[in-house]
Amino acid sequence: MNWPQLLVTVLTLGSIFGVVTLSLNLQYARGGMINFGIVAYFAVGAYTYAIFTQPPPQGLDQYKFGFGWPWWAAVIVAGLAALVFAAVTGWPTLRLRGEYLALTTFAFAEVFHSLLLNERRIGNGTVGLARVERPFGDWGPIEEKYVFAGAAVLLLVATLVVFRRLLVSPYGRALDAIRDDETAALAAGKPAQQMRRQVFLISAVPVGFAGAVYAMFTTLAQPSLFTAEVTFIVWIALVLGGERSVYGVVLGTVGLVFFEEIVRAWPFETVRSAQIAAAVEHVVTGLVFIAVLRYQPFQAAATRLKVSK
């Protein structure tokens, strides 16, 4: 097994998905919103980046738009697009709470996925957009994949810093107050509904950025990359890391990605054994998920730490 390659991949993908998990954590652990359609915001970022960087359609291309913008402008637009998508989907859904919200966000993600799949004018339908632009070349003696991993880590760190600043500010404390006791927070003059909506919008932006970076990494924007499975994986990572713990969430994501990449990179002799391995990966992921939710080891550890301090 090629360990350095594996580690770079884990670092890159772990950082990209770490950004998504962090945003989900902000929505769930701070805002009390269950977003079961997070993959859609991720896909919006990826597709926006692909569409804005690719050349105008020619030959067999079925997509309608290609703007050929520079990569940095497209990344910014990807974040904005995720914000707009969050505003559009948040408007009808955020009146709902709890499981109704979970289901409608899930529904929106499915509708969006189905749209990407069937509407060839957006991104060639099932085929997807290939050869998405990858901005970084070799950086002197440093190979491109290391530069890229560095960029992904940078995005993760930036997200972490911004979210941390936000959460320790008075704004963050007001959010905690709303989550813990909405009636009391309302009585203290905190606009609960409005602030939840703001959190929903703010947290969508990094997800859009992460989607753009993911499109660069795979050089592909294809509907099959953005299924409900991504949502579940991110949720599992969130639960693995222990909700409300920012570093735990990142660690959980990296751990999960590491586990998946090892299964993927393992040299299997036959197709059947690879199939069984993929199935076992699913089963183990599910079992870990169930066990973590039941015993909550990370939360227990966090409480112990606090007590001993």
Added chain:
Amino acid sequence: MLLLQFFVSGVATGCFLILATIGFSLTRRVEGFLNIAHAELLGVSAFTTWWLNAHHGWHVLAAAVAAVAFTALVGLGIARVVYDPIRHRGPAVLLITSTGVAFVIGGALHGLIGTGIRTLDIGLAHRYEAFGLRVTSHQLIVVGLAAAVSVSLALFLNRTRTGLAIRAMAVNPELAASRGVNLSATSRATWLLSSGLAGLAGVMLAVLATLTTDLAFAQILQILAVAILAGLGSLYAVILSGLLVGVAMDVSAYWIPAGYRPLVAFAVVIVVLLFRPAGLAGTRAA
């Protein structure tokens, strides 16, 4: 005419959706959470039927009965081992846990069955024609079964002791317990019933469709659509909303490509939720 034909097949689709959703809604109503793994139970049942029928040469009816019983027990087992110990953590944790259960069952099916297309060892469906419209015998079976299940479920919940206990527990567990309802026995009965219904829907899935291991997961989207539309936890509205979603999906194929079927289902849901946030039944089940 073609439009009417789509309508007829939509009714059959709707009846399948009723079968698939009613167990899901029962779980939501009594146990109080959304069991995402419900759809995977359809897969368990469908592949048990296939395994007994196509592999071991059982008659399809015997295979179906065995599959439904097996699925009911699997559902009960999962509930005992996985859901019961964490029930105090609330519906959100249960909902997320059930996606973990869906992963486990789905992965196990992939591992045991493998990829590829399977069909039951039964003859092709008979076609009947009337007024220029065609229906197959399989579609008629689904419609009949959905009607029979709806009626017998209503009778069961209203007339029998266990049924009344289930309804009492759904409304107020503490009060029910103080009036002498055995909560754990009632919960067991609910799980057997809802998983058995999933089993029945799974058999129908095996009869109607060619089986692949990811087919079961695809069903959860439609089940969710029907359940939200009905209003989570309401049972009688499932019948109406199942038919509505089924007809909307199939009739829409008249104007737009069939690939948009799931989109149509959720578009209906989103529109309804905008105007009636608690679904068709209109009352918010707590």
